[in-house]
Amino acid sequence: MRALARDYAAALPALDTHSLMEGELLRAQDVRLEFMPMGERDGAYDPENKVILINSLSRPERQRFTLAHEISHALLLSDDDLLSDLHDTYEGERLESMIETLCNVGASGILISDALMEEVLQRHGPSARALAELVRRADVSGSAALYALSEAASGQVIFAVCAPSGRGEARQLTVRVGGSTAGVKYPLRPGTPIPDEHPVQIAFETGLEINVKSYVPFRSGRKMPAWVGVYPDGSGRRVFASFNLDPASYSGA
Structure with a gap:
């Protein structure tokens, strides 16, 4: 996961919110970014509708981390081997927990060199x-x-x-x-x-x-x-x- 995140970040022009969306994977899939009130949720990635949603009421630093986290979801879904290994090893709540943990790892890998x-x-x-x-x-x-x-x-x-x-x-x-x-x-x-x-x-x-x-x-x-x-x-x-x-x-x- 960290390798996927590092490769993604290496090709970005910068690490501000706008530039984080300039990665090859998101551009190839025409994924768009939208901000909206989301209650207690920080964000979400919807691969079917090709959109990343970010809570507009969150602090800017939290929005940036959430965006990197949701990008990591997209990176994970694009790696068939990693996704297959996860589903072979975990199931149910444990699977969801491991996915969230990996996406946190990915987010930190994108934002911290x-x-x-x-x-x-x-x-x-x-x-x-x-x-x-x-x-x-x-x-x-x-x-x-x-x-x-x-x-x-x-x-x-x-x-x-x-x-x-x-x-x-x-x-x-x-x-x-x-x-x-x-x-x-x-x-x-x-x-x-x-x-x-x-x-x-x-x-x-x-x-x-x-x-x-x-x-x-x-x-x-x-x-x-x-x-x-x-x-x-x-x-x-x-x-x-x-x-x-x-x-x-x-x-x-």
Whole structure:
């Protein structure tokens, strides 16, 4: 999927919304782009009517990621071997989930270049700051940056984008999107609450970057030791977090 996305992006004149539609596959099929209110849905790809729909009420960065995601659906449908492998291996909800995961991988592959990823990892390592840097420099959503960083980084690291959920005084900081490197078995799931005393919560409240020995706040209550990095995005609405599980990272080595 990433190879399909990279090949598609390499032939584009640029990576703005208009240019993303200039790929050979979409032009050959005369696929058009339309914006319209779509309620809670971010977008959709309709291959029969040759149209990509994007929620006109979404944030611009979310629209751009959604467009790349829907283009990835078109790329996947154009690859008979990949599509056949998916249907041979999965079925039902698991198949749909895997398709969505692959299209997220494709979207990040279109929007975040290998060169940018290499530069960010060399400067910041697999960290919350690296996640924030990808969001800023590639002008992508936190989800897109997280998917790309999770796939590209080495070691045992969990990543998360956290933001308040609920209303009024009941609002609690929770994981909005989570992911991890290939060596991690248990990522943080969306909806996982962040304890009040946790560094992620403290960084959100203070707006200060934090790097400290702490733990992964799994929903089950298990506290796995980790070196925790938290980077507020400056808007006061979310923080980026990384949890390095390598013992050397939190033992002071």
